[in-house]
Every structure is written in C-alpha cells, then in structure tokens.
Amino acid sequence: MKHRPILIGLIFLISTILTGCMDDSKMEIRVYETSKSGNQLERLESFSSAEETVKVSIHPHERYQSIIGFGGSFTEASAHLLNEISPANRQKIIEAYFGDSGARYSLTRTHMNSCDFSLGNYSYAPVPGDVDLENFSIKEDLDDLIPMIKDAMAASQDGFKLISSPWTAPPWMKDNNDWKGGRLLPEYYDTWANFFLKYLDAYREMGIDIWGFTVNNEPLGNDSNWESMHFSPGEMNDFVKNHLGPKLRSEAPEVVLLGYDQNRDEEMREWVDTMFASENIGQYYDGTAIHWYGSTFDYFPESLQHAHQKAPDKYLIQSEACIDAEVPRWREDEWYWSKKATDWGYDWAPEERRHMHPKYVPVFRYARDIIGCLNNHVHGWIDWNMVLDRQGGPNWAENWCIAPVIVDPDKDEVYFTPLYYTMAHFSRYIRPGATRIGHSVSSDQIKVTAIENLDKSLVVIAFNPGEEAVEIELSLGDEKVNFSISGKAIQTIEVIRSEAGKNI
Numbered sequence: 001m002k003h004r005p006i007l008i009g010l011i012f013l014i015s016t017i018l019t020g021c022m023d024d025s026k027m028e029i030r031v032y033e034t035s036k037s038g039n040q041l042e043r044l045e046s047f048s049s050a051e052e053t054v055k056v057s058i059h060p061h062e063r064y065q066s067i068i069g070f071g072g073s074f075t076e077a078s079a080h081l082l083n084e085i086s087p088a089n090r091q092k093i094i095e096a097y098f099g100d101s102g103a104r105y106s107l108t109r110t111h112m113n114s115c116d117f118s119l120g121n122y123s124y125a126p127v128p129g130d131v132d133l134e135n136f137s138i139k140e141d142l143d144d145l146i147p148m149i150k151d152a153m154a155a156s157q158d159g160f161k162l163i164s165s166p167w168t169a170p171p172w173m174k175d176n177n178d179w180k181g182g183r184l185l186p187e188y189y190d191t192w193a194n195f196f197l198k199y200l201d202a203y204r205e206m207g208i209d210i211w212g213f214t215v216n217n218e219p220l221g222n223d224s225n226w227e228s229m230h231f232s233p234g235e236m237n238d239f240v241k242n243h244l245g246p247k248l249r250s251e252a253p254e255v256v257l258l259g260y261d262q263n264r265d266e267e268m269r270e271w272v273d274t275m276f277a278s279e280n281i282g283q284y285y286d287g288t289a290i291h292w293y294g295s296t297f298d299y300f301p302e303s304l305q306h307a308h309q310k311a312p313d314k315y316l317i318q319s320e321a322c323i324d325a326e327v328p329r330w331r332e333d334e335w336y337w338s339k340k341a342t343d344w345g346y347d348w349a350p351e352e353r354r355h356m357h358p359k360y361v362p363v364f365r366y367a368r369d370i371i372g373c374l375n376n377h378v379h380g381w382i383d384w385n386m387v388l389d390r391q392g393g394p395n396w397a398e399n400w401c402i403a404p405v406i407v408d409p410d411k412d413e414v415y416f417t418p419l420y421y422t423m424a425h426f427s428r429y430i431r432p433g434a435t436r437i438g439h440s441v442s443s444d445q446i447k448v449t450a451i452e453n454l455d456k457s458l459v460v461i462a463f464n465p466g467e468e469a470v471e472i473e474l475s476l477g478d479e480k481v482n483f484s485i486s487g488k489a490i491q492t493i494e495v496i497r498s499e500a501g502k503n504i
Contacts, residue, residue: 027479028496032429034363034421035489036337041421041428047484050471055442057475058450058460058495062438067451068317068380069107069161070370070427072097072404074152077117077394078387079144082151084409090151093405093414097386098155103424105160106432107380108152109319110145112166112199114179115217116226116397117385121179123170124199131191138202146206153208158432161211163289163319163382164199165261167218167227174229181224183231184239193243197251212256213248214289214319215240220262226397233274236260237281245284258289261319265294268303276311287315287379292369293324295356296343299372308377315379321369322384323362323402327392328417330406336362336418337488362402366422367447367463367490374436374449383423425492429459446470446485458495464488 031047033039082090096102114122127135138146152160168174169184169192176182184192200210219231231239236259248255260271268290276282288307294300307316325344329335338361345357370381385403392400404420407413430451439450439460447463464470464485471484476495485491 027474027476027481029474029481029483030494030496031483032425032492032494033486033489034418034425034491035486036334036363037486037489038333039486039489040416040418041424041492044483048469048486050469050484052443052468053471053473053482054446055440055473055475056446056448056460056462057440058458059438059440060452060458060476063452064436064438065316065377065379067374067430067432067434067436068315069105069432070381070423070430071105071108071160072383072386072423073320074108074110074145074149074162075115075117075385076111076119076141076144078385078403079148080119080394081387081389081407081409082148083144085407085414086412089407089412089414093387093407094148094151094155096405096416096420098152098160100157103420103427104156104158104431105152105427106158107161107163107317107382109163109165109382110149111217112164112196112213113168113170114140114227115167116399117393117395117401119394120396121227124202125170125195128170128172131188133191133194133198136195136198136202138199138206146203146208149208150206161432162208163212163214163256163258163317164203164210165214165217165289165319166229167216168229169195179227181221181228181230183235184229189239189243193239193247196244197247200252200255210255212258212286214258214261215244216261217320218262218291219260220267226399233271237274240284241281249284256286256315257284258287258315258317258319259285261289262291263294264290264292264300264303264307264318265298266303268300269306272307272310276314282311282314285311285314287311287317289317289319290378291319292321293344296345296358296360296365297368298356299369299376301372301376304373304376304378316377318373318378318381320382320384321366323365323419325400326402327400328388328390328402328406330390330408331415333418341365361465363418363422363488363490364463364465366419367425368465370426371447371449371461371463374451381426383419422490425461425490429492429494430461434459443470446472456497458497460493460495462491462493464490 031044122140171177173188174182221228259275349357387405388403406415433454434451437450441448451459467487469484
C-alpha cells in the first residue's frame with residue numbers, strides 16, 4: 001500500500017503524455033473572415049458564441065474537377081484609370097490583385113478589339129477590304145492595356161492565364177457594316193480566323209502569352225447596345241470547324257478555345273448540345289465559357305450539370321460577371337452588404353423572366369455564385385472590370401457597372417469594396433491545379449465548398465447569409481474542430497492536417 005501514491009502518480013503521468021499526443025494530432029485550422037460587421041479578410045483568433053450548430057464534413061477521397069483559377073479582366077477602362085492615378089496607387093492596386101500579399105489572381109480575361117468598357121470603338125484591322133490583314137496593328141493597346149498586363153505579370157510570383165475575347169469583328173466584315181449587332185459575312189470567315197492568329201503573334205511579340213480564346217463574346221447579342229456580333233450555334237460551329245479550329249490546331253495547338261460565352265441558363269444547353277454533338281466538331285472546342293447575367297440569384301446548377309455531362313473532359317469557365325446597371329457606391333461598405341442592388345433584368349427582363357432578377361445583396365451574389373459554380377463542375381471564375389471610376393466607367397455606351405476596386409482620379413483615391421475581399425477569399429487560397437473534393441453540410445443555410453491544393457493543403461469556403469452567427473463543427477475523418485462564422489460573412493478555412501489526418 002505504501003507504493004500506491006507512486007503508482008497513481010505514474011498513471012497520471014502516462015495519462016498526461018497520451019492526452020498531449022492526442023492534442024498534438026488534433027486538426028488545426030486558420031480562419032479568415034470578411035463580414036458585414038467589418039472584417040476584411042481578417043484572421044480570427046477568437047470566435048463569437050452561437051446558438052445554432054451546423055456540421056460540415058470534408059471528404060478528400062471524393063474528387064471532382066481541377067481548378068484553373070480565379071481573377072478579373074483587363075479592360076481599356078481599367079487600364080486607362082490606372083494611367084490617371086499616381087504611380088503609388090497604381091502599384092497598390094496591381095499588388096492587391098496580383099502580388100503575393102494580395103488576391104493572387106491566376107485566371108484573367110481581356111477584349112480583342114474594343115468593347116463597351118473602352119473609350120471608343122476601334123479594331124486592329126481598321127482598313128475596309130484588308131483581307132490579308134496587312135494593316136493589322138495592336139497600337140490601340142500600347143498605352144494602356146499592355147502596360148497594365150505587363151505590370152500584373154511583374155507583380156505575380158506564380159503567373160496567371162489570360163483569355164481573350166472579341167466582342168465583334170470590324171464592321172467591314174459584317175452584314176450590317178456596324179459595330180453593333182449583325183453577323184460575320186461568310187466570305188470573311190477565313191480572314192477573321194487569321195485575325196486571331198495575328199493577335200496571338202502581336203501579343204507574343206510584346207512578351208504576353210494568350211492562354212485561350214473565346215470564339216465571340218455574347219453571340220446572342222446585347223440588343224445592339226454596344227459592340228456585338230451574332231452567331232447561332234450552327235454558325236459558330238461552321239466558323240470553328242472549317243476555319244478557326246484547324247488554324248489554331250496547326251499554328252498554336254497549346255491555345256485553348258472556348259465556345260458559347262454567354263448566360264448559363266436554358267440557352268446554354270442548346271449550345272453545348274450543338275458544340276459537342278460529334279467528335280468531328282467537338283475536337284476543336286476545349287470547353288464552354290459562361291456568364292452569370294441570366295439571374296441575380298440562380299446559378300443554374302441543372303444547366304451546369306448538363307454541360308458537364310455532355311462534355312465531362314472539357315472546361316467550364318465562368319468568363320464574365322459583375323454588378324451591372326448600377327453606379328458604384330463610394331466608401332459605403334454597408335450598401336454592398338444590403339439588399340438594395342438591382343441588375344439589368346430588374347427593369348428590362350421580359351415579364352416571364354422578371355422574377356429571376358429581384359433586388360439582391362452584391363456580396364451575397366458573388367459568394368453564392370462562386371460556391372455554386374465550384375460545386376457544379378466549373379473550373380475557373382473570372383470577374384469583369386478590375387477597376388472603375390465613381391460613375392461606373394469609363395464606358396462609351398454609358399453601360400455603368402461596379403468593379404471590386406473603385407478609384408477617384410481627380411482626388412487620387414482608391415476604394416477597395418467588399419467585393420474585392422470576397423473575390424480574394426477564393427483566388428488567394430485556392431490555387432491553380434487544386435481539386436474540388438467532397439463535403440457534406442447539415443444545413444442549407446451555410447453554403448460550402450471544399451478544395452485540396454496541389455501541396456495537399458485543404459481549404460474550405462463557408463458563406464453565411466443569415467443575420468446571426470453560426471457555430472461550425474468541421475470534421476475530417478475522426479478529427480473535429482469547432483468555431484463560428486459571423487452573421488452575413490464569408491470565411492476561408494485552411495485545414496492543417498495531422499499526420500493521421502493526411503491518411504484519411
């Protein structure tokens with residue numbers, strides 16, 4: 001009996017050692033939050049209490065699409081504004097989007113020839129009848145677009161992919177001889193295909209590689225409000241199969257070609273059915289480009305699933321999105337978290353489609369849409385303009401929109417809206433080559449997606465549109481950790497797996 005205290009002490013010591021080992025093997029997390037309450041991609045060290053608990057499980061063995069990247073678009077409007085502000089603020093914005101301390105954008109887009117977010121109409125082949133493109137020149141881009149792209153390249157440690165899209169061929173190639181509307185004349189199909197190759201070479205000479213093209217921005221048109229050119233699915237197939245596709249495969253086989261490039265609602269189904277009707281035509285399309293303007297709240301999961309099933313080995317890339325038909329609110333974060341914004345369809349959609357365009361919360365739309373896209377096989381997501389002014393331009397067509405970063409050139413001031421931080425939750429932490437993995441959630445209120453990066457790190461994105469904080473019980477196999485997400489907030493959760501967890 002006299003040895004009992006020693007025995008009890010030994011048992012306590014062994015127990016303490018075992019408990020410490022269990023604590024060391026516990027899953028750890030780093031949580032970053034942007035919220036209506038004021039967090040801006042803040043790392044949280046403490047969490048609010050919450051009455052409701054939602055269980056989130058992640059399943060690394062359930063593997064889906066690879067991720068190409070996230071980012072925004074180089075437009076003449078954005079590039080012009082960067083020329084109008086001080087070098088210090090210009091560099092601040094470039095670093096915020098592309099630098100290692102910023103959003104680390106990895107997938108971008110630009111326009112080939114002018115678009116509505118240009119200072120005016122222009123083409124690289126302005127001379128009528130120049131079928132051999134002897135007068136082709138990208139001089140319009142030398143003062144603004146190309147310097148912005150090259151500054152971004154210099155700031156980006158990992159680099160980024162660039163997609164280019166034409167809004168229209170030059171008017172002299174079209175049946176209405178106009179920048180707006182009309183169709184490409186068949187006698188110019190070959191010239192227009194060569195135009196893509198000329199552009200590719202001209203940008204390469206400037207040290208800029210084009211990763212991919214879309215055949216034509218919004219081939220269904222925009223009611224002829226700004227640059228546009230119409231294709232039917234059959235017409236686009238004809239142009240791609242007999243002209244652009246073979247030329248790219250012969251001269252630039254590494255360049256990706258994406259078809260469609262408009263809204264991802266019911267019309268997309270007809271396009272993907274036509275594009276991938278046979279191997280004879282489908283071989284020339286590397287995927288489908290899509291926009292979000294069909295609804296302010298519906299990300300059309302059925303249409304995305306249909307596109308994936310029709311061509312499971314092809315890309316689905318969200319190539320354009322923005323808060324449209326609105327003038328930006330200047331340094332008014334509250335507005336971006338409130339249900340006051342409208343879009344084009346709130347006033348102009350046909351009566352039978354009006355319900356798809358209610359007032360909405362800008363941050364919610366971005367967060368919900370990106371998560372919804374990722375969970376339905378989308379490989380990459382690109383925002384529209386990176387920088388606009390307080391009017392929502394410049395835009396020659398007065399088609400005012402909102403960008404994540406707003407500038408006041410007259411006062412040399414910059415405003416990073418909550419949309420910037422929302423985008424960064426994805427682009428900064430989900431890196432190219434990542435794979436979406438499985439997850440389950442016990443409540444529809446919390447929207448979630450889960451990713452495994454190439455370095456095997458796990459990332460969970462959670463979005464809470466509700467007013468109140470919610471406790472999250474996050475589990476990976478047998479390991480669990482609890483924390484909370486604020487009301488009206490988006491979180492990025494980096495999961496630091498234990499050695500045991502890495503084998504789950």
